[in-house]
Amino acid sequence: MVLFSGYAATVVGANWASTLWPAIAVAALQIPAGALFAGLAFTVRDLLQDAVGTRTTLLAIALGAALSGLVATPRIALASAAAFAVSELVDLAVYTPLRRRGRITAVGLSNAVGLLVDSLLFLPLAFGSLTYLAGQLAGKTITTVLAVAVLASARARRGAVPA
Numbered sequence: 001m002v003l004f005s006g007y008a009a010t011v012v013g014a015n016w017a018s019t020l021w022p023a024i025a026v027a028a029l030q031i032p033a034g035a036l037f038a039g040l041a042f043t044v045r046d047l048l049q050d051a052v053g054t055r056t057t058l059l060a061i062a063l064g065a066a067l068s069g070l071v072a073t074p075r076i077a078l079a080s081a082a083a084f085a086v087s088e089l090v091d092l093a094v095y096t097p098l099r100r101r102g103r104i105t106a107v108g109l110s111n112a113v114g115l116l117v118d119s120l121l122f123l124p125l126a127f128g129s130l131t132y133l134a135g136q137l138a139g140k141t142i143t144t145v146l147a148v149a150v151l152a153s154a155r156a157r158r159g160a161v162p163a
Contacts, residue, residue: 003048003051004048006044007041007044007060007064008063008067010038010040011038011041011067011084012067012070013034013037014037014041015071015076015077015080016072017032017033017037018034018076018126019071019072019076021033023135026135029135029138030135031132031138032123032136032139034080035138035140035143036139036143038115038143039139039140039143039147040147041084042088042140043107043144043147043148045057045061046099046106046107049092049095050103054092054096065077065081066081068080068081075125078125079121079122083117083121084118086117086121087115090114090117091117094110094113095107095109095110103151103155104151104155107151108148111144111148115137119133119137120133
């Protein structure tokens, strides 16, 4: 339940942040605030799939999209629902066969594909252009790299044998 709720919260958080702060200037980039939540959503989705399976994960995707309508403008909510539906299915399709080879690799590669697809769909639908593409990709990538690093660290700690 924690992962299910956490996933739905990342989707809602992404849309809420995108509605309140369309973009945050960081160095030369304009990063849509929602990108920081969206990058985390891909990793949480992979963990959720491992914990509860594909069907329940698809339900969480639908719930997150539906709840977004409560906190975001209609344009942001609809753009997000379309982009998350497609990108999360692509993420799932990449992650599922790769996870047998290694969870960290599967999470990293599926997130990279998912965040690209999500950005290419979301930005034109939400903002009418790809102006924020570099910032969107940077924001999602930073969040994804941090999430994968935390997972790798946790895995290494579990695998370490006490002296």
